[in-house]
Amino acid sequence: MTANRIRIKKSVGPFxxxxxxxxxxxxxxxYCYNKRWNWARGSPRIKTDLSLLRKQAESFEWSPGPSAMCTTLYDVLTSxxxxxFHVSSLSTAVEILRLLANTPVAxxxxxxxxxxxFNPPRCGGLWGMTITTLNGAVARLLEPLASPPHERFNALQNWAQRGHKLWLSVEPMLEGMHLHDLIWSLERLGVHPQEVWAGRLNHRHLSTKAAEYALDDAEIVRQFEEARDSFPEIRWYLKREVRA
Ligand code: SF4
Incomplete structure (x- = not known):
């Protein structure tokens, strides 16, 4: 059944x-951005057929190409x-990473x-964690089914110890986020992200409850510039919709 096939798909987005x-x-x-689309609603549905992905991955040929915002070396995103690693898709994700590990996609x-x-399958690429706030209560409220921030820190440390290259997505930036302190704390744990992406919450599509906890653009820019200037060895990206 083609609907059940997992595939490497050309992205229409800029990243x-x-x-x-x-x-x-x-x-x-x-605050999920995807909930504006009908297809993203409803309970989790998982694809499991790896046959097409296996073929695509084995014959994958990468060459530098344009992407509006992103470094182009790591430009196959999952997901x-x-x-x-949603609880419903975790076993499939592990299978996919094992499959990709020995292919040109990795x-x-x-x-x-x-x-x-913790202890994910060994697979190349750039491993990223989203951290939106350092306040556990805010995370619990707005990301109720995700791991709490301190566990994400521990996982990043585990990945660093296993030799993974790392990046961070700090989007949307919520109350309790202190970008400089986040990087400083991670560096002390031996976590040295190569890239940090920061962005705002997209109010137009989201619940007012989540919007109450969103940092405004001026604060996002202030934190971004402070952290960028303090850690110049990191590649920094601020999403274009954030206005100074
Ligand atoms: S992790 Fe959160 S923001 Fe991302 S797709 Fe899932 S619900 Fe949406």
Whole structure:
């Protein structure tokens, strides 16, 4: 059944050139950007057929190409429409990472999650964690099914110890986020992210409850510039919709 096939798909967005999505109905966060689309609503549905992905991955040929905002080396994202390590899709994600590990995709993979997965399968690429706030209560309220911030820290430390290259997504920036302190704390744990992406909460599509906790653009820019100037060895990206 083609609907059940997992594939490497050309991305229409500006940040990466390919995506690997294998679930719809991700429900970890109240502020989910995807909930504006009908297809993203409802309970989690997982794709499991790896046959096409295996073929695509084995014959994958990467060459530098344009992407509006992102460094182009790590431009196969898993996943753009859900958390790959969502409790419903975790076993499939592990299978996918094992499958990709020995293919040309591995060194161009960009992983992004809010779940503290320890001892993940060894697979190349850039491993990313989303951290939106350092306030556990705010995270519990707005990201009720994701790992608490301190567990995400522990997972990042585990990944660093296992030799993974790392990045951070700090989006949306919520009350309790202190970007400089976040990086400083992680560095003390031996976590040295290569990239940090920061962004705002998209109010137009979101619940007013989540909007109450969103930092305003001026504060996002202030924190971004402070952290960027303090840690110049990191590549910093501020999403274009944030206005100074
Ligand atoms: S992890 Fe991402 S896709 Fe899932 S609910 Fe949160 S914002 Fe939406």
């Amino acid at each position: 990466w050139r390919w995506t690997i999505n294998f679930m719809v109905g991700c429900d970890q966060c109240l 753009s429409s859900h958390d790959p 060194s161009h993979l960009r992983v992004l999650t809010k779940m503290a997965l």
